[in-house]
Amino acid sequence: MVSWTGFEKIVRQGEPLAMHTWFQLGGPAEYFAEPENADQLIALLKRSHEENVEVRLLGQGSNVLIRDEGVSGLILRLTSTEFGKIEIDGQQVTVGGGANLGHLVTTSVHRGLAGMEMLVGIPGTIGGALHGNTGAHGGDIGQWTASATVITAAGETIERLRDDLVFGYRESSLDEPVILAATFVLEEDDPRELAKRMQKQWILKRANQPMGHQCAGCIFKNPRGTSAGELIEKCGLKGTRIGGAVVSERHANFIVAEPNCTSQDVQRLIDLVRSQVNDRMEVQMELEVEIW
Ligand SMILES: Cc1cc2nc3c(=O)[nH]c(=O)nc-3n(C[C@H](O)[C@H](O)[C@H](O)COP(=O)(O)OP(=O)(O)OC[C@H]3O[C@@H](n4cnc5c(N)ncnc54)[C@H](O)[C@@H]3O)c2cc1C
Numbered sequence: 001m002v003s004w005t006g007f008e009k010i011v012r013q014g015e016p017l018a019m020h021t022w023f024q025l026g027g028p029a030e031y032f033a034e035p036e037n038a039d040q041l042i043a044l045l046k047r048s049h050e051e052n053v054e055v056r057l058l059g060q061g062s063n064v065l066i067r068d069e070g071v072s073g074l075i076l077r078l079t080s081t082e083f084g085k086i087e088i089d090g091q092q093v094t095v096g097g098g099a100n101l102g103h104l105v106t107t108s109v110h111r112g113l114a115g116m117e118m119l120v121g122i123p124g125t126i127g128g129a130l131h132g133n134t135g136a137h138g139g140d141i142g143q144w145t146a147s148a149t150v151i152t153a154a155g156e157t158i159e160r161l162r163d164d165l166v167f168g169y170r171e172s173s174l175d176e177p178v179i180l181a182a183t184f185v186l187e188e189d190d191p192r193e194l195a196k197r198m199q200k201q202w203i204l205k206r207a208n209q210p211m212g213h214q215c216a217g218c219i220f221k222n223p224r225g226t227s228a229g230e231l232i233e234k235c236g237l238k239g240t241r242i243g244g245a246v247v248s249e250r251h252a253n254f255i256v257a258e259p260n261c262t263s264q265d266v267q268r269l270i271d272l273v274r275s276q277v278n279d280r281m282e283v284q285m286e287l288e289v290e291i292w
Helices: 038-050 101-110 126-131 191-208 228-234 263-281
Strands: 012-016 028-033 055-057 071-076 086-089 092-096 145-151 157-161 178-185 245-247 255-257
Touching (some): 038 071, 038 145, 038 178, 086 101, 101 191, 228 263, 245 263, 255 263
Parallel strands (some): 028 071
Antiparallel strands (some): 012 028, 092 178, 145 157, 145 178, 245 255
16 A cells, blocks of 8 residues: 555545546546645655655646556646746756746747747647657757756656757657756747747648647657658558547548547557558558557
């Protein structure tokens, strides 16, 4: 039996997770908490470590599919304003791990700082973006990252500097359980030019992705030298359905959840798409979305 003595007011049992994710699917968390500040967060990590409870950070759940049976262990969210601060000093921008990526994009554009504008329209938090090195149109968040403050499973806070960080395609070496904050060094530019560039990217994104639907982002990573969406489309899989899960007509690498969809429907559709692409195109596709 796990002891949460001292944390009774913040640790909840059986919190439904569907409403915390973009797919809006899946079951509850065994334990769930939204700590108010870094001290409380560290204390929770230490207790979980002592009690052998696995801890996972959930950002805005825009790249996660929760299984119908739910998730064991403790799910933490950095929703307190303490974790969402954005501080600007010249070209240096320091941001909390729970801050909204969209907020960082618009704030930096407004202040005449270039780099983040290509990430416009991508949902999620700074922690989620750094963990998976979120990117679009040939750029990614990693290229602007100067340092990150992380917390280990044992509750130790560490400052990781640029030389020690590796960012690849939709992956990074930031794999500690908590990314608490990060510092980016951006480039000075004309705010009006930046706003125009941001608008252009936004129009492109709106035109190419399903909007206003229950979905995560791209389901599969692009295999080297090709696009997962194109491969899926070439296999004639747009519109393919299992239960309430459908391969998007607008972008074949998106799966949309219709009413009454279950997490299992999405997982079965993922398996079907992957095996068809493998059989017909002889390409093994790797998941971009995480299944918890
Ligand atoms: C409509 C739509 C469009 C999208 N377009 C793009 C796109 O163009 N490019 C792109 O790259 N992605 C895209 N995505 C995917 C998604 O937005 C990104 O992966 C995003 O960065 C995930 O952030 P999140 O906060 O929602 O993370 P979550 O989905 O909640 O979590 C993702 C991972 O990050 C970890 N994590 C989250 N917060 C922290 C933290 N503070 N510390 C440590 N680990 C943490 C989680 O544990 C998990 O492993 C899109 C998604 C949607 C729904």
